[in-house]
Amino acid sequence: MGVEKIQLIGILVISAGVLLGGCIEDAGEDIEKGLEEGVEKAGEALEKVGGEMKELTPQEQAKSGCIELCKSDLARGRDLRNGPCLSNNITEDWVCDVAHSPRHEADANPDNQCLWFREGKANHFVEVDPECNFIRAK
Numbered sequence: 788m789g790v791e792k793i794q795l796i797g798i799l800v801i802s803a804g805v806l807l808g809g810c811i812e813d814a815g816e817d818i819e820k821g822l823e824e825g826v827e828k829a830g831e832a833l834e835k836v837g838g839e840m841k842e843l844t845p846q847e848q849a850k851s852g853c854i855e856l857c858k859s860d861l862a863r864g865r866d867l868r869n870g871p872c873l874s875n876n877i878t879e880d881w882v883c884d885v886a887h888s889p890r891h892e893a894d895a896n897p898d899n900q901c902l903w904f905r906e907g908k909a910n911h912f913v914e915v916d917p918e919c920n921f922i923r924a925k
Contacts (some may be wrong), residue, residue, distance in 0.1 A: 853883035
């Protein structure tokens with residue numbers, strides 16, 4: 788296995804840990820299952836370009852991770868209609884938030900916004916709607 792592949796695997800494992808860092812609410816088996824799913828999804832977050840693997844930009848990683856986290860939460864039955872924060876740290880310096888397009892009153896409620904973004908601990912956000920469709924990243 789080449790050095791680049793080992794580095795890529797390391798990045799995937801770290802990305803999966805960061806992805807899951809602020810989002811797992813259940814303990815025990817759910818954490819282990821979530822970590823396995825996160826590693827798998829992180830691997831899917833790479834694009835094949837000209838026969839070579841290319842690492843996604845932080846924004847692309849955050850977008851992909853946010854959409855996958857949203858889908859995972861929906862599959863577990865989480866109600867996303869009020870626009871909750873899904874992760875304060877979807878990737879370094881990025882949060883993942885559920886919002887509406889057009890905006891709803893719930894989107895202006897600080898309880899539904901990511902604390903790290905409001906406090907300046909993260910400078911970027913990804914927004915998805917309650918059905919996990921991408922809205923915007925900034």
